[in-house]
Amino acid sequence: xxxxxxxxxxxxxxxxxxxxxxxxxxxxxxxxxxxxxxxxxxxxxxxxxxxxxxxxxxxxxxxxxxxxxxxxxxxxxxxxxxxxxxxxxxxxxxxxxxxxxxxxxxxxxxxxxxxxxxxxxxxxxxxxxxxxxxxxxxxxxxxxxxxxxxxxxxxxxxxxxxxxxxxxxxxxxxxxxxxxxxxxxxxxxxxxxxxxxxxxxxxxxxxxxxxxxxxxxxxxxxxxxxxxxxxxxxxxxxxxxxxxxxxxxxxxxxxxxxxxxxxxxxxxxxxxxxxxxxxxxxxxxxxxxxxxxxxxxxxxxxxxxxxxxxxxxxxxxxxxxxxxxxxxxxxxxxx
Amino acid sequence: xxxxxxxxxxxxxxxxxxxxxxxxxxxxxxxxxxxxxxxxxxxxxxxxxxxxxxxxxxxxxxxxxxxxxxxxxxxxxxxxxxxxxxxxxxxxxxxxxxxxxxxxxxxxxxxxxxxx
Numbered sequence: 001x002x003x004x005x006x007x008x009x010x011x012x013x014x015x016x017x018x019x020x021x022x023x024x025x026x027x028x029x030x031x032x033x034x035x036x037x038x039x040x041x042x043x044x045x046x047x048x049x050x051x052x053x054x055x056x057x058x059x060x061x062x063x064x065x066x067x068x069x070x071x072x073x074x075x076x077x078x079x080x081x082x083x084x085x086x087x088x089x090x091x092x093x094x095x096x097x098x099x100x101x102x103x104x105x106x107x108x109x110x111x112x113x114x115x116x117x118x119x120x121x122x123x124x125x126x127x128x129x130x131x132x133x134x135x136x137x138x139x140x141x142x143x144x145x146x147x148x149x150x151x152x153x154x155x156x157x158x159x160x161x162x163x164x165x166x167x168x169x170x171x172x173x174x175x176x177x178x179x180x181x182x183x184x185x186x187x188x189x190x191x192x193x194x195x196x197x198x199x200x201x202x203x204x205x206x207x208x209x210x211x212x213x214x215x216x217x218x219x220x221x222x223x224x225x226x227x228x229x230x231x232x233x234x235x236x237x238x239x240x241x242x243x244x245x246x247x248x249x250x251x252x253x254x255x256x257x258x259x260x261x262x263x264x265x266x267x268x269x270x271x272x273x274x275x276x277x278x279x280x281x282x283x284x285x286x287x288x289x290x291x292x293x294x295x296x297x298x299x300x301x302x303x304x305x306x307x308x309x310x311x312x313x314x315x316x317x318x319x320x321x322x323x324x325x326x327x328x329x330x331x332x333x334x335x
Numbered sequence: 336x337x338x339x340x341x342x343x344x345x346x347x348x349x350x351x352x353x354x355x356x357x358x359x360x361x362x363x364x365x366x367x368x369x370x371x372x373x374x375x376x377x378x379x380x381x382x383x384x385x386x387x388x389x390x391x392x393x394x395x396x397x398x399x400x401x402x403x404x405x406x407x408x409x410x411x412x413x414x415x416x417x418x419x420x421x422x423x424x425x426x427x428x429x430x431x432x433x434x435x436x437x438x439x440x441x442x443x444x445x446x447x448x449x450x451x
Contacts, residue, residue, distance in 0.1 A: 037400025038407065040427035045407070048427055078421035078432050106424070161423035 003320075005226040009185040009197055014226045014315045022230065022318045024269040024327050027302050040077075041164040043067040043111045049074040053105065054134060056127045069111060071127045073135055076104040076168075087144055087173050101144055103171035107131050110165050117154060117165050118263035125256035128167070132279065133252070135169055136245045140284040145171040147179060147283050150244075155274025158301040175283055182280060183292055190291030198293030199240050201225075211321050213328045214261050218254035221262040223321035223328070229303050230319035231269065231328070233262055235296040242289035244281040259296070261332070266300065268331035269324075274301040337450045338362045340381035342372040342398065343414075344390045348435075352385065355439055356446070369393030373401055381409075383449055385442070386429070388415040396425040403428045410449035414442060 003016040040048040046065045057070025081102025089098040109128045136148045152167035153159035189197040205212050205222045213221040221235050281294040309315055339361050341352050353363045364379045366372040369392050388395030399411055413429040420426055431445045
């Protein structure tokens with residue numbers, strides 16, 4: 001019997017098509033077609049990118065935009081939103097519009113062209129998470145922006161256009177609809193129970209241990225109760241915090257450790273699966289929020305979105321998270 | 336005389352651009368797909384490439400990355416009717432990304448900028 005499940009934060013329903021009884025090997029991953037050739041993100045080609053806004057690991061004494069670096073952050077060369085200008089909010093009858101102001105930046109995660117994010121050394125991955133934090137802090141000084149969205153597309157099917165490992169951030173003058181819904185859903189729970197729903201999820205998942213993928217002293221990875229796709233994972237800090245930008249050095253290192261562990265397990269179950277991950281954090285300039293808890297959501301690209309999903313907002317997921325979690329746990333034991 | 340390699344699968348574009356750029360004092364050589372572009376590039380040694388993206392076979396961004404691998408300093412201007420290829424970070428290898436228009440001023444200015 002299929003099962004309908006409700007995401008407790010967003011109220012979003014999903015359908016678990018349990019009778020299909022999928023296994024990880026049932027998913028066919030199209031081999032990524034790599035075009036090869038010149039890479040604008042590789043060391044030595046720095047002049048093909050806009051000048052860097054932040055860099056980590058540059059050899060002391062070397063000039064900006066030279067080829068010695070470990071992580072580099074550059075503005076998008078052909079951005080969808082532009083950094084210069086005023087918002088100029090306007091009404092057109094009942095419709096609202098404003099200028100397309102925003103910051104779109106690319107975080108080049110490694111100098112090595114063929115190195116996957118999941119294969120980065122922990123120290124290197126820590127630098128990537130440091131870059132996310134530092135860019136959010138820097139962009140929060142711009143009063144035009146309300147939110148910074150950090151995300152990664154891995155694999156062409158998940159939207160990555162270039163094989164050189166990179167992630168992106170977009171600073172927006174408005175709060176994305178998804179963030180508004182998450183804030184509202186978690187606030188509604190908080191008003192009713194006087195507790196953070198994410199803290200409750202952490203407690204329950206540790207206690208039940210049926211969707212707990214892995215954990216360390218600062219973070220846990222869970223397969224959420226109502227996942228949109230098979231092998232969806234959330235990484236949450238154990239300690240309540242609403243803003244990613246508050247994370248300290250030890251937290252960054254522990255985050256890198258659990259990310260590497262989680263992606264390693266995912267890769268062991270479905271090698272080279274395309275995925276997206278997105279950082280969910282509080283809006284810029286917000287006071288610390290008791291009801292919201294920053295976290296990452298990792299969504300493998302294993303299902304497609306078609307008419308039913310567009311029309312209903314439901315997702316159809318052929319594998320219950322309890323099953324995917326079991327596979328992910330076993331993958332960890334085999335390592 | 337500076338030489339431009341024009342890569343596009345549409346005859347109309349070749350007719351129009353050839354006339355306009357020859358009038359500006361450039362020599363124009365034509366290629367109609369990606370493979371031909373690489374071949375012509377090696378034969379003709381152009382000073383600049385105007386490159387369409389949406390072509391049968393190898394698309395313009397793949398061609399761009401191949402050309403830049405051979406000659407990183409070669410100026411390449413992507414010229415497409417579509418803006419969505421801007422999302423492809425491979426397009427960063429180009430000097431400019433210009434959306435096709437009946438008004439060639441922007442394209443002509445970009446060519447002038449790189450061929451001065």
